[in-house]
């Protein structure tokens with residue numbers, strides 16, 4: 001009897017808020033009470049609205065090849081199943097967890113297990129990833145992974161799998177959730193309607209990885225997927241597209257057809273939605289409860305410097321009010337520390353939050369991701385604080401460390417002003433106030449604000465430790 005080839009798809013944790021952020025300076029957490037609070041909060045956050053399965057691996061795990069069995073290991077929740085003789089292990093690699101991915105890959109390969117690496121980091125940094133893998137999958141893997149599995153069966157695998165074109169999203173690729181343990185996650189109802197982004201924000205790698213052209217799935221396939229997913233999991237749906245309203249005509253037709261499904265959903269949109277009244281009404285009628293919008297900056301100079309051009313700063317407030325008036329709660333994400341920002345920016349952000357009554361403000365520091373334009377520019381300008389080639393340096397943390405020098409503000413003054421800003425925005429009182437005032441998803445809004453009150457406390461602690469430590473040896477930009 002021929003036994004099926006066993007393939008394991010692996011997703012790794014990061015040090016981020018998503019996986020339960022921890023202090024980068026553990027020596028301050030030695031008191032048993034603070035250790036207990038820290039670990040309880042991490043566990044709570046892990047099991048809260050943050051925990052969703054990785055859609056990319058769900059898509060790959062749904063590919064069916066006779067003679068190949070695929071399994072999934074989410075190492076945020078479980079150990080690597082070392083007792084099984086895997087024929088192939090595929091690891092999804094993001095830059096924030098590349099070190100952990102490479103260490104695992106090296107250990108497995110020493111035991112003779114074939115390892116395939118894919119994901120954003122591999123696509124952008126294939127050469128430095130090469131020593132850690134038998135197989136590299138470059139770019140969007142929807143079709144390439146099918147070929148890897150076919151070649152595994154016939155023993156003809158190659159070192160590289162790549163395609164000159166992005167996958168055609170119009171081809172139906174039904175996503176299966178049978179690999180997932182449903183109760184581990186806040187929801188398993190993840191839907192992607194398309195890929196690509198026509199905008200060019202310089203701190204973002206979406207357009208670098210997925211191209212500038214919007215590629216859309218067929219509406220009928222998405223409606224069928226929503227109805228199928230609903231039978232397995234009745235919880236909220238999350239549309240993971242970066243801008244669900246980027247193509248308003250398509251979005252309006254899609255969500256019009258989803259109205260009879262009777263779902264509740266979250267998604268990510270641009271604030272332009274506030275100026276698209278028919279689409280906004282359709283979103284509300286189709287069950288939209290909350291949206292994440294990337295405000296990024298209310299400073300016109302910063303928006304210009306970082307190519308955030310899709311909506312104007314002057315239109316943001318009215319757009320946000322319109323969306324909230326339609327009964328949709330808003331998570332508004334800011335970045336403080338952009339190139340047009342000054343020490344006056346925090347009070348402008350505070351005024352903006354109170355004027356618009358944003359339900360969940362997210363106040364991020366610019367995180368230069370390797371592979372983005374802003375990363376290259378900061379490198380050229382000598383403003384990075386760590387070796388650009390050190391993949392462990394550009395990990396994702398919850399605003400806990402500065403990776404670069406702001407343009408107009410000295411580093412220590414910047415950190416102090418960021419700490420003052422977050423301590424004013426996130427308090428227990430403000431969390432409850434926002435939770436009660438939210439137009440929908442009130443519990444989610446309250447929980448997010450409470451978690452952020454804890455997480456931004458961690459951010460203030462770690463940033464001040466970085467500055468303290470830096471002052472002992474003076475933080476200087478990295479020089480080659």
Ligand code: SF4
Nearest residue numbers: 197199201204206242
């Ligand atoms: S930040 Fe959003 S709008 Fe800007 S390029 Fe990235 S995905 Fe597109």
